[in-house]
Amino acid sequence: MICEILSIGTELLMGQVANTDAQYISRRLSALGISVYHHTVVGDNVLRVKDALETALLRSDIVITTGGLGPTEDDLTKETVAEYLSLPLILHEESLLRIKNRIRGFGGVLTENNLKQAYIPESACVMPNECGTAPGCIIEKDGKTVAILPGPPREMQDMFEKQLFPYLEKKSGETLVSRYLHIFGVGESMIETKLKDLFHLGTPTLALYCSTCETTARLSVMVKDAKDANAILDPVEAEIRARMGTALYAEGINETMPRTVLKMLKARGKRVSFAESCTGGMLASSLVDISGASDVFDMSFVTYSNEAKSKILGVDPGILKSFGAVSPECARAMAIGAREKSVADYALSITGIAGPDGGTDEKPVGLVYIGIADREGGWAHKFIFKGSREQVRISSVKHALNLLRLTILNTDGR
């Protein structure tokens, strides 16, 4: 079954809002195993809406429209669809009552314009709007389906989940099952080379998605019954795990490096603290971003100046004088100081030159030392990151967490 999403609204073409409706619907359709080959956006213009509808109905089984159901004159989706399918618009009494009640509930007055929203193409199945005034509808004609949804995301999502999704699920009969494998610190082309043959299996399909310092490999298969998916996905996942080793750090669509590290610490009853210089709190914030961080974290230090490093973390001023703040010696001393001060099991420190200024030949922009301390001592690792100030800082945070992850794995192994 092929579906196309046709979004209608000049505000999308002006760039005032992103087309999050198309994203939301696509994600949900992919879960149902319904293929989406096109998203189209047109403005509030009868001719272009009609053209787009015609094209969409030629190449797809289902067309889902979003937007253009408001009470104003330039809202013309229903009118255009009805005209194109040669269906008259009929007053839907139940919708009119709902609209009246809703407007009265807000203390408003029903205007002529609102009446327009209660008209529905003949023979359409009405989808009531529980979050707004404009009802949606589903029209089946000549073996094709057109579903009309409102544009405001909250109204659209509520109507989609409660009414359109169950309709489509019944219609499709297949499900897409996916696994998301997160790989750290290996470039996209290197991963592609290592997994080359697995891209050509056909079933399951394998795709890569990149972000700073990491790549997600998505394994997907279409099945009649979700229970049949494991037998197909398990051996390929095992193969990817074997080839990627410890670089593969987590599985699951919502997994991230901070979440993974937080879970690892929690499972072992361990706590961590941080001492940050150039990342200025970004490392701590990446953990606190997750609800439940308090189980593994209670304090952290941002020590930007040399003075702060000595005063707050007890870094020996001699180290700062002899080696400078951006040095393995200072990173190590910061981590040890943060651990002692917080009585945590582990501490991570970051000190570096995030740029764009402050670099020298000897210590260029992007040079970062990451320190780690546990009850056996402290160590520092050198990194050179490329990119903007923000990228250097993000890379530093992710690599620091990865270092902690590898240290915990290593401790487990002993």
Place this chain on the structure above:
Amino acid sequence: MICEILSIGTELLMGQVANTDAQYISRRLSALGISVYHHTVVGDNVLRVKDALETALLRSDIVITTGGLGPTEDDLTKETVAEYLSLPLILHEESLLRIKNRIRGFGGVLTENNLKQAYIPESACVMPNECGTAPGCIIEKDGKTVAILPGPPREMQDMFEKQLFPYLEKKSGETLVSRYLHIFGVGESMIETKLKDLFHLGTPTLALYCSTCETTARLSVMVKDAKDANAILDPVEAEIRARMGTALYAEGINETMPRTVLKMLKARGKRVSFAESCTGGMLASSLVDISGASDVFDMSFVTYSNEAKSKILGVDPGILKSFGAVSPECARAMAIGAREKSVADYALSITGIAGPDGGTDEKPVGLVYIGIADREGGWAHKFIFKGSREQVRISSVKHALNLLRLTILNTDGR
């Protein structure tokens, strides 16, 4: 001039990401007075890319593609455009060198795949990629223009601003001059009401763009000569400033609340420190994100647990026992403690319930106290923010900085 945006990527059709590239480009084109009538999204499929390109070139003067420039086999934008326009792909030595240097800089190894990215359709004008490996290009043929941009937003935006925007501006024969006025803490509809008449001037145009807690008003005018713009923009800007008062905090496309506060502190030779609970370092990080933060900032504290608040900031355990950590008393004590510990001129503190768990009837999710201390004492302000954990944290950070801004303005006035 009519432009169409053709975005290529199966990840868009799967709903993994929203098509923010199309939004970004549309917004910028609208600033140039270039009309956009269609956005189209297709997957990584030769046939559908070709079809979409054909349709787009029939109805538009300029087609801008985004995505499909990666090193992997399913990245096929350049190949398909070149084939459709009957242009051979030629190795572009300069791009190859750039790719080699970039990959080496990361300590990586150039793979066969990366080579592919250095091939460009014959006669195309290359747009180097300063944030990634894939170059873009502009092709003019038979009176039409095809511009090819990478998909990752950072790479796309950088290339668009530095290379495609100036090209389009030149093509249109006029220059767009814009001013960006940043307004904090006033709702969009309230701003709209206050500036109602200014939206109908025609010249200059006025548009509002909203983000968390703030709105940017963009004033724009198209002129043959940039020097003529001031006479048109100055009086309208003055009128907006008069109507918005101190809510208008800065002018300039790259201005932000953290930048504004940093500049204000720097100009007065003052320093600030922070004590964060639910924001966990995000406030400090928002300042350290800016190069030159060391002039106004040298240390900061993340105190997530009650114990940390007492131990690190000296918050009286009696306050925590009687009023709890999320209380004006605690916020005030945290700010005073952070200021004393750091010997800064100002200190800000944030303590609240970011959610999604931890709320009660008395202290609901979104309740945040922001404390501020200067040499005269400490005060706390109560806020109730709506939205997700992330939104509550971002709102807290922005409001804390705004509070410092207003305090500094107030001190100036005395």
